[in-house]
Amino acid sequence: xxxxxxxxxxxxxxxxxxxxxxxxxxxxxxxxxxxxxxxxxxxxxxxxxxxxxxxxxxxxxxxxxxxxxxxxxxxxxxxxxxxxxxxxxxxxxxxxxxxxxxxxxxxxxxxxxxxxxxxxxxxxxxxxxxxxxxxxxxxxxxxxxxxxxxxxxxxxxxxxxxxxxxxxxxxxxxxxxxxxxxxxxxxxxxxxxxxxxxxxxxxxxxxxxxxxxxxxxxxxxxxxxxxxxxxxxxxxxxxxxxxxxxxxxxxxxxxxxxxxxxxxxxxxxxxxxxxxxxxxxxxxxxxxxxxxxxxxxxxxxxxxxxxxxxxxxxxxxxxxxxxxxxxxxxxxxxxxxxxxxxxxxxxxxxxxxxxxx
Amino acid sequence: xxxxxxxxxxxxxxxxxxxxxxxxxxxxxxxxxxxxxxxxxxxxxxxxxxxxxxxxxxxxxxxxxxxxxxxxxxxxxxxxxxxxxxxxxxxxxxxxxxxxxxxxxxxxxxxxxxxxxxxxxxxxxxxxxxxxxxxxxxxxxxxxxxxxxxxxxxxxxxxxxxxxxxxxxxxxxxxxxxxxxxxxxxxxxxxxxxxxxxxxxxxxxxxxxxxxxxxxxxxxxxxxxxxxxxxxxxxxxxxxxxxxxxxxxxxxxxxxxxxxxxxxxxxxxxxxxxxxxxxxxxxxxxxxxxxxxxxxxxxxxxxxxxxxxxxxxxxxxxxxxxxxxxxxxxxxxxxxxxxxxxxxxxxxxxxxxxxxx
Numbered sequence: 001x002x003x004x005x006x007x008x009x010x011x012x013x014x015x016x017x018x019x020x021x022x023x024x025x026x027x028x029x030x031x032x033x034x035x036x037x038x039x040x041x042x043x044x045x046x047x048x049x050x051x052x053x054x055x056x057x058x059x060x061x062x063x064x065x066x067x068x069x070x071x072x073x074x075x076x077x078x079x080x081x082x083x084x085x086x087x088x089x090x091x092x093x094x095x096x097x098x099x100x101x102x103x104x105x106x107x108x109x110x111x112x113x114x115x116x117x118x119x120x121x122x123x124x125x126x127x128x129x130x131x132x133x134x135x136x137x138x139x140x141x142x143x144x145x146x147x148x149x150x151x152x153x154x155x156x157x158x159x160x161x162x163x164x165x166x167x168x169x170x171x172x173x174x175x176x177x178x179x180x181x182x183x184x185x186x187x188x189x190x191x192x193x194x195x196x197x198x199x200x201x202x203x204x205x206x207x208x209x210x211x212x213x214x215x216x217x218x219x220x221x222x223x224x225x226x227x228x229x230x231x232x233x234x235x236x237x238x239x240x241x242x243x244x245x246x247x248x249x250x251x252x253x254x255x256x257x258x259x260x261x262x263x264x265x266x267x268x269x270x271x272x273x274x275x276x277x278x279x280x281x282x283x284x285x286x287x288x289x290x291x292x293x294x295x296x297x298x299x300x301x302x303x304x305x306x307x308x309x310x311x312x313x314x315x316x317x318x319x320x321x322x323x324x325x326x327x328x329x330x331x332x333x334x335x336x337x338x339x340x341x342x343x344x345x346x347x348x349x350x351x352x353x354x355x356x357x
Numbered sequence: 358x359x360x361x362x363x364x365x366x367x368x369x370x371x372x373x374x375x376x377x378x379x380x381x382x383x384x385x386x387x388x389x390x391x392x393x394x395x396x397x398x399x400x401x402x403x404x405x406x407x408x409x410x411x412x413x414x415x416x417x418x419x420x421x422x423x424x425x426x427x428x429x430x431x432x433x434x435x436x437x438x439x440x441x442x443x444x445x446x447x448x449x450x451x452x453x454x455x456x457x458x459x460x461x462x463x464x465x466x467x468x469x470x471x472x473x474x475x476x477x478x479x480x481x482x483x484x485x486x487x488x489x490x491x492x493x494x495x496x497x498x499x500x501x502x503x504x505x506x507x508x509x510x511x512x513x514x515x516x517x518x519x520x521x522x523x524x525x526x527x528x529x530x531x532x533x534x535x536x537x538x539x540x541x542x543x544x545x546x547x548x549x550x551x552x553x554x555x556x557x558x559x560x561x562x563x564x565x566x567x568x569x570x571x572x573x574x575x576x577x578x579x580x581x582x583x584x585x586x587x588x589x590x591x592x593x594x595x596x597x598x599x600x601x602x603x604x605x606x607x608x609x610x611x612x613x614x615x616x617x618x619x620x621x622x623x624x625x626x627x628x629x630x631x632x633x634x635x636x637x638x639x640x641x642x643x644x645x646x647x648x649x650x651x652x653x654x655x656x657x658x659x660x661x662x663x664x665x666x667x668x669x670x671x672x673x674x675x676x677x678x679x680x681x682x683x684x685x686x687x688x689x690x691x692x693x694x695x696x697x698x699x700x701x702x703x704x705x706x707x708x709x710x711x712x713x714x
Binding site for chain 2: 004005006009011017023032045084096098218220231232
C-alpha cells in the first residue's frame with residue numbers, strides 16, 4: 001500500500017549535483033563561488049552565543065532583512081528572507097498558482113522548476129528558447145493564452161549564461177498577465193551596470209529572487225530572499241512562508257555578508273576575469289562556448305571531438321574534477337563548467353588536453 | 358490588483374509567539390528549553406570551516422541523519438531531516454493530501470495545523486477533545502468517514518501537556534485509513550519509559566515528528582526530523598522535501614547535539630523537576646493546573662480570581678515576563694507557562710503573587 005498522492009508517485013524528484021565529501025575533488029559542477037566567504041562572516045559565526053541557538057530566531061530574519069533593505073534602498077516590507085532561493089521558488093508557486101493551473105518556464109532552464117510544478121500538480125507551459133538562447137517574441141502572448149499565473153525566468157540564463165537586459169524584463173513583466181519571477185541566482189557575476197531591482201516600483205507583478213549561495217559564497221548556509229512591491233511580498237512573508245524558515249545563524253551571518261560588499265565584489269570581479277580566460281582557453285581547444293554573464297560556461301564539444309560530452313564528464317570525474325552534464329536533447333553535446341580559481345582552471349585544462357590529446 | 362490565490366487571500370497567517378530582542382525578558386511563552394545547548398554543539402560551531410559555508414551542504418544532511426539513525430537504532434532510510442519540525446508538517450501535507458481533501462486534527466492543538474491546511478486549500482476535520490483532553494472513542498471512525506488522508510496528533514498534547522500512551526497511538530494508527538503523524542515536539546520531557554518509535558515497524562502509516570528545538574535547546578537552529586517506515590519516508594526525502602533544506606551548520610551541530618545525550622537528558626530531568634514545583638506552586642495559588650508531561654503547564658485561573666487570564670498575561674508582560682494566552686473559547690481562561698529555570702519560576706511566582714495579592 002502506498003500513501004503518497006498519485007502525482008507524487010508518478011513524478012521523479014530533483015537530482016542535485018554531486019556533493020562529494022572529499023576535499024580533494026575539484027568541484028566545478030554546482031556553481032559555487034570559488035572564493036571563500038567574507039572574514040566578517042566567520043567573525044559573526046565565532047560570536048554566535050549559545051543563547052541564539054537556544055531561543056527561537058526572529059520570525060522574519062529581521063537583522064538580515066534590515067541589512068538587505070538598506071543594501072537595495074528599499075523598505076523591509078519589499079523583501080522576504082527564505083531558506084535558500086529554492087524556498088522562494090516553492091513559495092511563489094504556493095502563493096500565486098492554484099494547483100492544476102499552469103506554470104510557465106523557458107526551456108531549457110533550472111531543472112528544479114519542472115519538479116516544483118509536478119509537486120504542485122500543475123502542468124508546465126514550457127516554451128523553447130530560440131537558437132541564440134533568447135525568449136521568442138511571442139513568449140508572453142503564449143503564456144497569457146495558456147492562462148499561466150506564474151512565469152519563472154532565470155537571468156542570467158542557466159545553463160547558457162546569457163543575460164536578458166533590464167528593458168526586456170520590464171517589457172515582459174508589462175506583457176504578462178500573471179506574476180513574473182526573475183531568478184537572479186547568478187546576477188552578481190554580471191558585468192556592472194545591469195539593474196532589475198528598480199523595476200519593482202514600476203511592475204506590481206515582478207518578483208525578484210536573490211541568493212547568497214553564489215555571490216556571497218554561502219551555499220552551505222541556505223539563505224535567499226525575494227524582492228517585489230509590498231503587495232506581492234506580504235502574502236509570502238505573512239502567510240505562505242514556513243514559520244521561522246531562516247535560522248538564527250543565517251540571519252546573523254547573512255547580514256554580515258551583505259555588509260561586507262568589498263569582499264564579495266572582489267570575488268565577482270575575480271570570477272569575471274577567470275570566466276574570460278576559461279572561455280578563451282576552451283575555444284582554443286575547439287569547444288563552442290557561449291559568452292557567459294554568469295559564473296559558469298556552457299561548452300559544446302567540437303563536431304570532430306574525439307570524446308563526447310558525456311565521455312569528457314566521465315573522464316574528468318575519474319581525475320577528481322567534477323563538471324555537469326545534462327542528458328537532454330539540447331544539452332547532451334555540452335558540459336557546464338563552474339568558473340573556479342586560476343589554479344583549478346589550470347588543472348581542468350591540463351586534464352582536458354590529456355583527454356582530447 | 359492582487360495576484361495571490363483566493364484561498365490565501367482569505368486566510369490569516371500563523372501568529373508566532375513573541376520573540377523579543379531584549380535579553381532581559383523572562384521568556385516563558387514559546388516552550389524553549391531553559392537550559393543551554395551542549396558544549397559539544399558550541400565546539401562544533403567553533404570548528405565550522407569557511408569551506409563548509411562556501412559549498413552546498415549534503416542534500417540529505419547525511420552527518421545528522423547517520424547520528425539520528427544510530428540513536429534510534431534505525432536505518433537512515435527510515436528518517437528524513439527537515440528545516441525544523443514545521444517543515445515536516447508541511448511536507449506530510451504536500452506528500453499525502455491531494456489539495457481539497459480533508460486534514461484531521463484534534464481540537465485544540467498546535468495553531469499552525471489549521472494554517473497549513475488553509476494554505477493547502479484543504480478543509481479541516483477538527484474533532485474536539487473530551488473534558489479530560491483525550492481523543493473521543495470514535496475519533497478514527499469519524500476521520501475515516503470524512504475521508505481524511507492525514508491526521509495530525511501532537512503528543513504530549515499541546516497546550517494541555519497530556520500524554521497519550523503508546524498502546525493508544527498503536528490502536529489509532531491501526532484504525533486510521535490514512536497517515537497518522539504523531540508530533541513528538543515535546544516528547545523528550547515525558548517521564549522515562551514512553552516509546553512510540555518502535556511502532557513504525559508495525560504500522561506503515563505512522564510518521565513521527567521530532568525536533569531538536571526543545572529537547573536539545575536548539576530552537577534557533579531549525580532542525581527536526583521524521584521517522585517512519587522507508588516506504589513512507591522515501592517520497593518525502595526524495596521528492597517533496599526542498600533541495601538542501603537543512604544547512605551545513607544544522608547538519609554538523611545537530612549531529613553533535615544528538616551525540617551528547619548526557620547534557621540533553623540532564624536538562625530534561627531538570628525540566629521535569631521544575632515542572633513539578635511550578636505545578637504545585639500554581640495550584641497553591643488557586644490555579645487549576647493539568648498535570649503535564651511536557652515542558653509547559655496550562656493553568657486555568659480560579660473562578661474567584663481577581664484577574665482574568667488575559668489580565669495576568671498583560672500584567673506579567675508589563676514586568677518583562679512573557680507567557681502565552683490564547684483567546685479561544687476553551688483556552689481564554691488559561692495561561693500557558695513554559696517551564697523555566699528555578700530562578701525564573703521564582704520571579705514568575707513573585708509577580709503572580711503581586712498581581713493576585
